[in-house]
Amino acid sequence: MPFRWRNSHLFWPLAALGGLLLINLLLKPEFFAIRYQNGHLYGSLIDILNFGSPLAIVAVGMTLVIATRGIDLSVGSLVAISGAMACLTISRGADQQSLHLVLGAVLLALAVSVALGLWNGLLVAGAGIQPIIATLILMVAGRGIAQLITSGQIITVTSKPYHFIGAGWLFTLPFSVYLAALVFLFAAWMTRRTSLGMFIEAIGCNPAASRLAGIRSRSILLAVYMFCALCAGIAGLITSSNVSSADGNNAGLWIELDAILAVVIGGTSLAGGRFSLAGTLVGALLIQTLTTTIYMLGVPPEITLVVKAFVVLAVCLIQSPSFRRAIAARGVPRKPVASRQEVSRHG
Amino acid sequence: MNVRKILPIVLLAACLIVTACGGGNQPSSGGGGGGSDSNGPSTQSTESGGGSSSGAGKKIVLGFSQVGAESGWRTANTESIKEAAAAAGIELKFSDAQQKQENQIKAIRSFIQQKVDVIAFSPVVESGWETVLREAKEAGIPVILTDRAIDSDDESLYVTFIGSDFVEEGRRAGRWLLEQFKDATEPVNIVELQGTTGSAPAIDRKAGFEEVIRENPNLRIIASQTGDFTRAKGKEVMQSFLQAHKDIDVLYAHNDDMGLGAIQAIEAAGLVPGKDIIIITVDAIRDGMQAAAEGKINFIVECNPLLGPQLMEAVIAVVEGREVPKRIVTEEGAFTSEEAKAALPYRKY
Numbered sequence: 051m052p053f054r055w056r057n058s059h060l061f062w063p064l065a066a067l068g069g070l071l072l073i074n075l076l077l078k079p080e081f082f083a084i085r086y087q088n089g090h091l092y093g094s095l096i097d098i099l100n101f102g103s104p105l106a107i108v109a110v111g112m113t114l115v116i117a118t119r120g121i122d123l124s125v126g127s128l129v130a131i132s133g134a135m136a137c138l139t140i141s142r143g144a145d146q147q148s149l150h151l152v153l154g155a156v157l158l159a160l161a162v163s164v165a166l167g168l169w170n171g172l173l174v175a176g177a178g179i180q181p182i183i184a185t186l187i188l189m190v191a192g193r194g195i196a197q198l199i200t201s202g203q204i205i206t207v208t209s210k211p212y213h214f215i216g217a218g219w220l221f222t223l224p225f226s227v228y229l230a231a232l233v234f235l236f237a238a239w240m241t242r243r244t245s246l247g248m249f250i251e252a253i254g255c256n257p258a259a260s261r262l263a264g265i266r267s268r269s270i271l272l273a274v275y276m277f278c279a280l281c282a283g284i285a286g287l288i289t290s291s292n293v294s295s296a297d298g299n300n301a302g303l304w305i306e307l308d309a310i311l312a313v314v315i316g317g318t319s320l321a322g323g324r325f326s327l328a329g330t331l332v333g334a335l336l337i338q339t340l341t342t343t344i345y346m347l348g349v350p351p352e353i354t355l356v357v358k359a360f361v362v363l364a365v366c367l368i369q370s371p372s373f374r375r376a377i378a379a380r381g382v383p384r385k386p387v388a389s390r391q392e393v394s395r396h397g
Numbered sequence: 398m399n400v401r402k403i404l405p406i407v408l409l410a411a412c413l414i415v416t417a418c419g420g421g422n423q424p425s426s427g428g429g430g431g432g433s434d435s436n437g438p439s440t441q442s443t444e445s446g447g448g449s450s451s452g453a454g455k456k457i458v459l460g461f462s463q464v465g466a467e468s469g470w471r472t473a474n475t476e477s478i479k480e481a482a483a484a485a486g487i488e489l490k491f492s493d494a495q496q497k498q499e500n501q502i503k504a505i506r507s508f509i510q511q512k513v514d515v516i517a518f519s520p521v522v523e524s525g526w527e528t529v530l531r532e533a534k535e536a537g538i539p540v541i542l543t544d545r546a547i548d549s550d551d552e553s554l555y556v557t558f559i560g561s562d563f564v565e566e567g568r569r570a571g572r573w574l575l576e577q578f579k580d581a582t583e584p585v586n587i588v589e590l591q592g593t594t595g596s597a598p599a600i601d602r603k604a605g606f607e608e609v610i611r612e613n614p615n616l617r618i619i620a621s622q623t624g625d626f627t628r629a630k631g632k633e634v635m636q637s638f639l640q641a642h643k644d645i646d647v648l649y650a651h652n653d654d655m656g657l658g659a660i661q662a663i664e665a666a667g668l669v670p671g672k673d674i675i676i677i678t679v680d681a682i683r684d685g686m687q688a689a690a691e692g693k694i695n696f697i698v699e700c701n702p703l704l705g706p707q708l709m710e711a712v713i714a715v716v717e718g719r720e721v722p723k724r725i726v727t728e729e730g731a732f733t734s735e736e737a738k739a740a741l742p743y744r745k746y
Binding site: 078080081083087088092093094097101193197202203204206217289292293294295297298299300301341342345346348350351352354 | 465466475493496591620621622623632637640641643657658661684
């Protein structure tokens, strides 16, 4: 049987991304202009990579959590906490330009993130609370913690080494892109080159059976939530260092929803089990491209959200096999396959 | 297994207790705040040691619902209100809405339940306040709007509106620009970073600015997009503007923070903020004034957040039954780069 490229889970997300780029090509050709300036590349596509990298990193962590049939709503708050923690430490330091201080601040921020991820993991795996509720606690409380850290102020830092994380350049590309690539490759390697990926899928597919098969689901759940929090922490560092300031109130606001959207667009099922990291990456790029496209085309802010919702709806519909079949048949849509599965799961 | 069974019950019980306290806490409005500490989780009660200033020896209780802490401006505003309340001997119940209207409505309802003497709040958005304000009116609690107005035909829903005239701020920004480019013969391309869509300052600062620059047909706004009043969004949107338009002459940002984010985007594009692109912002917070003193912002229109004393005056007047004007405008100025440099050491926020 020949390779069915249309059956690849990456086909539809990539098609949607291509469609979006095509619209830009037709309406705003300067979208694709990239020039070389001050020793680095400069253009809309580069901006998409730069501003999209926090979302991509958070979404990679989210993918693994969702694959275990969980969800992590607290990532937005963790983004704020991590940025606030780093900026506070740096602003208290004697010499903001000192590399040691920045490294210390970064490590502290990431350690706090991982500790909070452990808290999420303990609530989910230890206390057996539903993931959506367990992480909701930190989603709400985390904003408060971030505001406590910043005492409600926006902390501005002048540290050059810190600014490099989110706005620096390495080999003509934004440094944050390398961070995103590193996180992605690490997650891909861990899940595809070791048996961890299979364990995660097993827990997502059938927790009871995987436990009976001898998988230590608790430790794996803990590790997954900690990794997701670490991703959020890294994203928080990028977000805050990009503007050299920590904003406890707005940093990472609603990024959890964008991340979940990126995961879903990428073809990972919210019901757990199979997941696709590459799909998530495409999903995150799609969301950021959409945002940038809206700015470039000059869509009035009043209807921005409607335009976004419409595109997301279209992308989700086109990925639904039963919707495509209904369109292809042009007749009365048959009873969707998905709903039947839903019923059996409840039964 | 036990933990798994008990935990939801404990959480549920905790929720019920909190709700019950919120509801059953009615007679404590002026009672020295003894039982009033068990109000909603996001409400904190600050009490000053000072004596009371109202007639009957009873301390006035003011419920205040703040928008959030989205900018340095807002923080200065919050501080001013807290300090002024303490100085005037008014008990302040302060609630942070974290930029959500639903939180503010919840806070106002909780103030009504607690029977505070006066409710004051800065509305997150302009519309959708009729129901909850009617509830306050029926409970006989006067409402004062601060800093942002609401969009309602029924003016009896609030006693007075204390705050800046955002339309005038927009006009001021426009007038300065008009003066700078009065001899312009070529089109001047302006990009605008709007505040949160639907908020009063965003709508009014846009309207006032457009009204004035209309006088000179050479001044035209080529792009206008929301930056949500934050640095991160301001930078992201400005970066896109710079990609989409090669010939931007002027940036008008509805607050300093978006302007500061945009400055970083302009610098990243290899341009000089304040020279290659003229920058006008509104607010005059410390970081903004600093940038103005460095010549990166050419003109800042002040939006004075220190309205605490004026608010407390109005609160006392309302409680004592005196007449207050329907509109109280805060005093504010504007700064060019040179003026900002001179004023910077004396700024309070």
